[in-house]
Amino acid sequence: MDLTTLTIAGLHAQLRARAVTARQVVEKHFERIQERNPKLKAYLTLSPERALAQAEAIDRRIQAGDPLPPLAGVPMAIKDVIVTRGVPSTAGSRILENYRPPYDATAVTRLEQAGAVILGKTNCDEFAMGSSTENSAYFPTCNPHDLARVPGGSSGGSAAAVADGLAVAALGSDTGGSIRQPAGFCGVAGLMGTYGRVSRYGLIAFASSLDHIGPLARTVRDVVAVLQVIAGRDPLDSTSADVSVPDYLAALDKPVKGLRLGVPKEYFGAGLDPEVRTKLEKGIERFRKLGCEVRELSLPHTDYAIACYYIIATAEASSNLARYDGVRYAFRAPGAATLEGMYQATRGRGFGAEVKRRIMLGTYALSAGYYEAYYLKAQKVRTLLYQDFVRAFSPDSGEHVDALVTPTSPTPAFKLGEKTADPLQMYLADIYTVTGDLVGVPGISVPCGKSKAGLPIGLQLFTRHFDEARLLQLAHAFEQSGGFTL
Amino acid sequence: MKITRKDVEHVAALANLELTPDEVERMQKQLDSILAYIDKLNELDTATVAPMAQVLAESGPEAAWRHDAPRPGLTRADALAHAPDPQDPFFKVPKVIER
Numbered sequence: 001m002d003l004t005t006l007t008i009a010g011l012h013a014q015l016r017a018r019a020v021t022a023r024q025v026v027e028k029h030f031e032r033i034q035e036r037n038p039k040l041k042a043y044l045t046l047s048p049e050r051a052l053a054q055a056e057a058i059d060r061r062i063q064a065g066d067p068l069p070p071l072a073g074v075p076m077a078i079k080d081v082i083v084t085r086g087v088p089s090t091a092g093s094r095i096l097e098n099y100r101p102p103y104d105a106t107a108v109t110r111l112e113q114a115g116a117v118i119l120g121k122t123n124c125d126e127f128a129m130g131s132s133t134e135n136s137a138y139f140p141t142c143n144p145h146d147l148a149r150v151p152g153g154s155s156g157g158s159a160a161a162v163a164d165g166l167a168v169a170a171l172g173s174d175t176g177g178s179i180r181q182p183a184g185f186c187g188v189a190g191l192m193g194t195y196g197r198v199s200r201y202g203l204i205a206f207a208s209s210l211d212h213i214g215p216l217a218r219t220v221r222d223v224v225a226v227l228q229v230i231a232g233r234d235p236l237d238s239t240s241a242d243v244s245v246p247d248y249l250a251a252l253d254k255p256v257k258g259l260r261l262g263v264p265k266e267y268f269g270a271g272l273d274p275e276v277r278t279k280l281e282k283g284i285e286r287f288r289k290l291g292c293e294v295r296e297l298s299l300p301h302t303d304y305a306i307a308c309y310y311i312i313a314t315a316e317a318s319s320n321l322a323r324y325d326g327v328r329y330a331f332r333a334p335g336a337a338t339l340e341g342m343y344q345a346t347r348g349r350g351f352g353a354e355v356k357r358r359i360m361l362g363t364y365a366l367s368a369g370y371y372e373a374y375y376l377k378a379q380k381v382r383t384l385l386y387q388d389f390v391r392a393f394s395p396d397s398g399e400h401v402d403a404l405v406t407p408t409s410p411t412p413a414f415k416l417g418e419k420t421a422d423p424l425q426m427y428l429a430d431i432y433t434v435t436g437d438l439v440g441v442p443g444i445s446v447p448c449g450k451s452k453a454g455l456p457i458g459l460q461l462f463t464r465h466f467d468e469a470r471l472l473q474l475a476h477a478f479e480q481s482g483g484f485t486l
Numbered sequence: 487m488k489i490t491r492k493d494v495e496h497v498a499a500l501a502n503l504e505l506t507p508d509e510v511e512r513m514q515k516q517l518d519s520i521l522a523y524i525d526k527l528n529e530l531d532t533a534t535v536a537p538m539a540q541v542l543a544e545s546g547p548e549a550a551w552r553h554d555a556p557r558p559g560l561t562r563a564d565a566l567a568h569a570p571d572p573q574d575p576f577f578k579v580p581k582v583i584e585r
Binding site for chain 2: 099100102103195196209235238239241301303304306307308310311318322325326327328329330331332336337338339340341342343344345347348349351353356357359360361363364367374376377378379380381382383384386423424427439440465
């Protein structure tokens, strides 16, 4: 069995034919992890006991002739910012090094109820703050297409694991592009649903108005299978949307002929790598051949998205990360004589450089005298960005489109160490992804061929709020037409 | 420089972050360069634009309400099991008030 190309449907055909057991599939994955992970460093922690118990439960159901649940026996990786009961969940941070959460994230509960097998936890930038996985307090993850390059971030471990056959699918989280950008760098599909589509309960908080959980997989159909299970209202997350979840699979094979695709000119300006541009042009041409109407349009405030994002995200982070005080759980710096000294030493030693930088920036932006100039200003610019998207998608606007198509990132994967000295350069790696988080629309990155050096290039699609069905339909049609290998 | 050494120390105190002298110096330079970039937001006239805290707010805040009824939560044992210095039924911390 070739694990690197295995799909959920392929796996289920094998399980149903009893050609292989769920336990064997899981063992094969652990074997491959033992072989490959020392080079790739995609996983932080493995959970073999939990995985094998689940696989055996699935095998018993197959033996009994019970119908298979939708993710039966599917080996999955979970980004380490998503909590798992009893299994270390560090968020890539020293401050949570020994944290074994007393509960599961809702997304994890739903995956296991649907039969998925959790292999372990994947590496990420500390608290999901980064675009390369180099901000992990433990070690950087490497890109399976070139070990000298980053896998992207912050869900770099999940993307690398899926790309290299160390899991069939994975969960990541996306606050400014952290699912889509590593998916693009590693040549897999990665989806961020509408804000509120997937419960955030059990997602270690970074920026609550921007955080999303979403799937990564090697095919759009597998992304759909995972989304179908994790989407929907959760009473434990007050921001999870009470909007019914359609049957995404049913809509997947509908023809895309006649759909209107918008190409925002601001996403194709200076700074876009020529090879990425060429592949994107081919990708757009492919959509034309599939019968889509393509038109250029403008999202005029795009250039302000990164500045807006780095105020809002850091302000929310400075508040969310205040909880790490060394009192109730996680790391406490020893030896402090006073409570305040204990707080300061715990946080000063427990957090890494990027996390401290963002806490500082966010605290500054919220502090007396600067709140209006920075935080309030950024919230107003967020409204302008939102209006750009609403106008593009609104049927009342005359020239409206059904979806937007853009590059996922301005360049293919960069080298390890290339951007670590200059935080602002690292922030700009997210230039095409952050707006999707700020305005809350769903977005997906799918492979769109490779550079001459063999590095994957990502194509990104956006649709209007809660129109994941159309987003996935377009991504699937693109994949079926051979778009992934353009 | 938009941000002084004193600003950095003030903000670090607000955030309860212990920074080494080296970190203070680096933070000053890096925050200064990031804030200079963020200044581009001032190119936009937002005098009549409403701020947005939450994209879902359009679907109405009532969507997020539930009955305020008691439900089982973490047990005391579970809550204390993860503490750096538990002393049942308390979390022990260094001295808060000087004698």
